[in-house]
Amino acid sequence: MTRALSDLDLRLAGLLAEAGFARAEPPLLIAADLVRDLVGEALARRLFLTGDAEGNELCLRPDYTIPVVQAHLEGSRAGEAAAYSYLGPVFRHRPGMAGEFNQAGIELLGRADREAAEAEVVALGLKGARLYTEGPLTLALGDIGIFMALVAALDLPPAWRRRLAKDFRRSGMLEGDLKRLAEPARNGSTHAGLLAALEGSDPKAARALVTDLLSIAGITTVGGRSAADVAERFLEQAALGTGGLSAEKVAVVQKLLAIDTDAASAEAAIRDLAAASDLAMGDAIDRLARRNALLAAAGIDLSAARFSTRFGRDVDYYTGLVFEVHDGSGRESRPLVGGGRYDRLTDMMTAKMGLDIKVPAVGCAFWVERLAVAGGRA
Structure with a gap:
């Protein structure tokens, strides 16, 4: 009660x-x-x-x-x-x-x-x-939009963009997947023929085809998952193995995720990193700058507010600003x-x-x- x-x-x-x-x-x-x-x-x-x-x-x-x-x-x-x-x-x-x-x-x-x-x-x-x-009282700030702008600027395949977005919201996964991204693309996949046939096809049609193939094989559930769920998982895992990211770009992601300082300094650090790495993140950084200016105008001391680029939430629907007030x-x-x-x-x-x-x-x-x-x- x-x-x-x-x-x-x-x-x-x-x-x-x-x-x-x-x-x-x-x-x-x-x-x-x-x-x-x-x-x-x-x-x-x-x-x-x-x-x-x-x-x-x-x-x-x-x-x-x-x-x-x-x-x-x-x-x-x-x-x-x-x-x-x-x-x-x-x-x-x-x-x-x-x-x-x-x-x-x-x-x-x-x-x-x-x-x-x-x-x-x-x-x-x-x-x-x-x-x-x-x-x-202490104020902790973050912005999921900054990380997503970085992922978009790296020109990753859609499957990797979705995977990293999930990783960011769930602790313990991001470092492992960044290491995996830095590995060379795996061209010798045992599913290469099927993947080549599906390349460029409509995602819904690809899922439907894999689901049908599983059904033809008499597979309706695997570990409690439906054939459609298994098909979705197969296509995602296969796509995650079809392209690597240079060590330099992985290092940029790691540098961004290491930014944890006062809100004013964080804004400058993110802008400097994007410029030095030639990443098109200007819109997201400009939104951050406008919000910081408005927070300062409201009497909030940005030098006392902590901003971390790793700060997210385990609920999937947050897309930009996240914040907490602590004792x-x-x-x-x-x-x-x-x-x-x-x-x-x-x-x-x-x-x-x-x-x-x-x-x-x-x-x-x-x-x-x-x-x-x-x-x-x-």
Whole structure:
């Protein structure tokens, strides 16, 4: 059972409302398949599942973002800018802790001035955290878009771009795959004939062909995976072995990922590295520079904010800015506030709903129980 909302929690809700974020009250139960498709395996394993009388599988909301965005997209003003706030219970399996806990947060949808929206969310995240504690707060920043711009500038095959994007969001994989990239292309694959026949074909058609071949061979499942899943895996693994990357370019990736310094110095270091390596990353770096300027204008000391090019999240839908606010006193080791830009989530949801619109999205969650600990009030 969640603890009762405190006076500070209610003050936070008031602060968010005063900032122009309308209070959202989405349902407790949402479609489980929708959540699984959007959040990735790490969070999907922590869902509380149930069902309705019609046999549909549902889950208790694991956070507010998905149901808030869903309600916005289902409304009559889906293509317009909107700002939402929330405060209430969410539900996740958490070993050794209660599965139901309170969370507050904001979602800023449809804003075309992306960097301004991001700066607004970060500034409000810090302001909300400050309600709970007078002690030191630290700001950690990252930008997934910087890494993805580097991957695009290296002109890698699509399979490798997808693989490195997954690696970046999941710890422990990136170094191994960078080493693999530096190896010479493997031309002697036992599947070379099939790969040559599929080269240049439509990806859907290639998957369908491999799926049919498996079916003809009487293979319908392998280790619990369907023939279609096996075909997808085969094509990805085969493509990953068809081209290497020079050691010099792998070194550039490693240099970028080693940048971990104050936000102002990080911007300069990334720009210098891109120029020295002749990499077309200007748009992503310019977006970073505009956001930094807006954060500084909002009174945030960039020399005290930490920026790491390795900072990402294990949820697949983040696409640009990521940030966390931490307790500098050490009372609470986990993030107090966390969020970022999640355009991929809205892209996936609009595609599922058949909507031909783009909805830029950025937001953050306030972990109110951790904030209470940081403020010495737990």
